[in-house]
Amino acid sequence: MKPIVLEVRNLKTYFHTPRGVVKAVDDVSFDLMQGERFGLVGESGSGKTTVALSLLRMIKAPGQIEGGQLLLDGQDILKLSDEEMRRIRLAGIALVTQGAMNALNPVIRVREQLIDGIKDHDGNLSREAMEARVQELLSGVDLIPQVADMYAHQLSGGMKQRVCIAIGICMRPKVIIADEPTSALDVVVQRRVMETLRRAQEEVGAAVILVGHDMGLMAQFVDRMAVMYAGKLVEVSPVRNVFQEPLHPYTELLIDSVPTLTEKDVLKGIQGSMPSMLGLPSGCVFNPRCPYSDESCVSTLQETKEVEAGRWAACHKIDAIRNLNPSGGV
């Protein structure tokens, strides 16, 4: 097995709002292997972007990382000073945001936006070395050299996204967090951008955390997948297993709600909606919407357990449910 590059241990990120404490990320743990592609899915408001920003220590007040450990190559980045953490960003952990909208500074050229990150980490390279680096980065994401002289408004959505990927890999980070990198692109461009991301990632040997809610995209891109619900990880499994035999009832319903091309059917959803983050149900957070829930789900504390080798789930009734549906489907 490949070595672990990032260990997330019991991460807790809370927002202290006037109306109460919102546990946006509550006791989340997972490991990221070197060069691995890891998916983080969940509904809007489930806390997946908060996880991403916590890994970069970019949580703004009233939010705060309350506890846990973030071990990057064994070093707890939560213990670093602000300046040390700044140096980790981009060089250790890089972020690729949704680039199609306004991730790029509208008033400075692409070249300058590729260079400034390197400058603020490495100090100054020579002009020629810097230019060579810019061209290398651009060609690495299939962009023509002239893009360096352009401004964001002169680029298409897909081109802007490629620039964002080029920025993300410019310091050869160990971890790339891609937060919904393709959600504003059409499917054809989406596919090509994801191929670029995959190639760039393999080239620098970085692990990728793909944050999003597009199950189809996840199925094609990631090796392992984590499912988030109301601030908790409810399941972590290899992607193949997730689709073939989901462990947690929420994962199961999530996969069932993906529309298929072959069947023309009424779209399935999940009954009810996410609970208010200010008043989460006791016991398992999913129990009010879960078809298998009973009193024990309200009274038993939710815990994430390794159900089988390499598969974790936060449901105490896993065994009972599996006996109910041996094939895994509902």
Next chain:
Amino acid sequence: MTTAKYLVRRFTFLVLVVWSAATINFFLPRMSGRDPVRARLAAQAMKGVSIGKGIDKIVETYDKKFGLDVPLTQQYINYLGDLTRFDLGPSFSRYPMTVSQLIGATLPWTLGLLLTSTVFSFVFGSIFGALVAWPSTPDWVRSISPMFFAFSAIPYYLLGLFLLYFFAYTLKWFPGAGGYQLGTIPEPSLEFAIDVLKHSLLPAFSIILSSLGFWAIGMRGTMIMVEGLDYMTLAEAKGLKGRTILWKYGLRNALLPQITSFALSLGFVVSGAVLVEIVFAYPGIGLLLFNSIKQTDFPVIQGIVLTLIGAIATATLIIDVGLPFLDPRISRGDN
């Protein structure tokens, strides 16, 4: 369209604006049907000045002197011809001084005072406003901001009176009136320069204190808006230094709307800060305008208005030509 073509078109537009303003400026007073020479003589007569039977002769002489004896169209053509030579005619109340001479004597004072204080309050107000909106700004910077916001709510002439009372009368640190010590002769010496500076500090401060808050409020607003944008998040995730994010990403973008209002306010600089100049008896164009209105000196008023129009039109031209360099999204239609 090439840049040269664009500039020519833009400059033609400027000339048109000034021409139409000058035309309105010419015809508007003449549409009132009043005869300025007779009105002036009548006013003199009412004050007890004996004019006697020679009034028609006097009117005729003055009409000739002021070029009012030719048909209106000919007057208009003469007026436009004079304008191209910056000859704005003689002043009524300070004859034989010409309007150009009067404006020429007062404009440097106003420009010196207002240009400096406007640029100063814009630069420092904008930086201050940006810092107030910046999360990692020390608390003491933020804690003095209410003071500037309060000052901006006080009219600058009241602020001027307050400064005058406190620093000129009570503490006697600064002179209370004028542009330089009475009795001295303006000359290019260090002594005179220091004297001028001493005289201009209080009026400058009343303008700076009252407008600093205005620029700061505007900048704080756009800065807060910019901070919420995606490129600021990405800038932080790129591990850029705080300084880089603040200047290159935050301020650089938040400044764009400020620049437009700054350029326009520069245009208004030539109209003078009338009230400040009155309060401090500062020999600028604002005081000249005030006195000319009191003395119904139409040529001077028209001359000042025309100067103002020219300045605003020029400022607009500078914005139009310069803004595409600052914000590449604004194009001149040449790509």
